[in-house]
Amino acid sequence: MTHIKIDPAIAEALKNFTLPDNLGFGQVMAPVMASCIYENGRWGQLELLPYGPISMYPNAKVLHYAQEIFEGMKAYRVGGLGPFIFRPDENHLRFNRSAERMAMPHIPIELFMQASLEVTAYSADFVPRRSGESLYLRPFMFATEEALGIKPSEKFRFMVIASPSGSYFSVGGLSVFIERHSARAFPGGTGFAKAGGNYAASLLSAIKTKNLGFVQTLWLDGRDKKYIEEMSGMNFFAVINNELHTPEINDSILEGITRKSIITLARDAGIKVVERKMEINELLEDIKAERCTEAFACGTAAIIAPIDYLAEESGERFPLKDHEGKLALQLREQLLSIQEGRSTDIYKWVVNVEPKSLPKNL
Ligand SMILES: Cc1ncc(COP(=O)(O)O)c(C=O)c1O
Secondary structure, eight states: OOOEEEOTTHHHHHHHOOOOSOOOSSOSOOSEEEEEEEETTEEOOEEEEESOOOOOOTTBTHHHHOOEEEOOEEEEOGGGOOOEEEOHHHHHHHHHHHHHHTTOOOOOHHHHHHHHHHHHHHTGGGSOOSTTOEEEEEEEEEEOOBOOSSSOOSOEEEEEEEEEEOOSSOSSOEEEEEEOSOOSOOTTSSTTSOBHHHHHTTHHHHHHHHHTTOSEEEEEOTTTSOBEEEESSSEEEEEETTEEEEEOOOTTSOOOHHHHHHHHHHHHTTOOEEEEOOBHHHHHHHHHTTSEEEEEEEETTTEEEEEEEEEOTTOOEEEOTTTTOHHHHHHHHHHHHHHTTSSOOTTOOEEEOOOOOOOTTO
């Protein structure tokens, strides 16, 4: 591990922090954050700071050209075990894939892990302990070079912030709006990267989805609007003829770590998993004919959320027969019990973090 510089002000920040009863998702921030600056072609020293405002110039490139990427992962401490971080090595690989696409420097694995682990270790007392709750970790990197030319930045800042969080949403009642007009991503674009701009592109449809009375937007391929891609922050699965089907990965779908883990768990449980191009109209026929009995969304935040029904802009609904999520809930429990350290981690997916208190000399 490289040396980390700890700001003495974190002592006060840690002492003054209390975990509120009502957490929500991503609303309460842990009192410490990690930060590291890239300039002159290399990463500088990693620092641990009290959580708080950061300053940058109004001409920092991120504010104009959206050169920004992020990750999302969770540390669990259910019943006082852990904290356990789920598959951070996968988040690191994806972070660097996103960095490449957005013309940003790679983050060395040691830096990514140390920043994430230190924030988790010092926040260990603030990781909520009930099942489904966690410390949501948000590593991110943005362009800080002060210049308005449309050129890749040569200066960046990498940070990790964290949020003690409740469940993302309660299981049940997930309604999904089929977005047949707008696109969040398209072939050759940035959809496979976890870049801020992709999420900005999804927000107008999020408003439309909400105004129509639905919860999540389902994106189709950007060119033909024919094939299912994913939700704005989750991947998509359907149970068809007792097999698990999911859109195959392409450059406009974000390859979820939850998706990848579900495929492994399902295959090892003897369930046939099919990764293919999934036509939306064919799926709707399969739902009507009850060949498709169940569908669910999955991602770090929500883990696995069974879908109640799919809906068109006209209001037409396609309810799933097993909307309470038979297989979804079985997989959810299997996955969550590994994440929370309640079952044996045969896949070596979980990283155990040693809780830290402040060194005496601070
Ligand atoms: C667009 C998008 N798709 C899918 C996912 C699910 O990915 P993961 O399971 O790694 O959280 C996310 C969330 O990270 C996302 O933002």
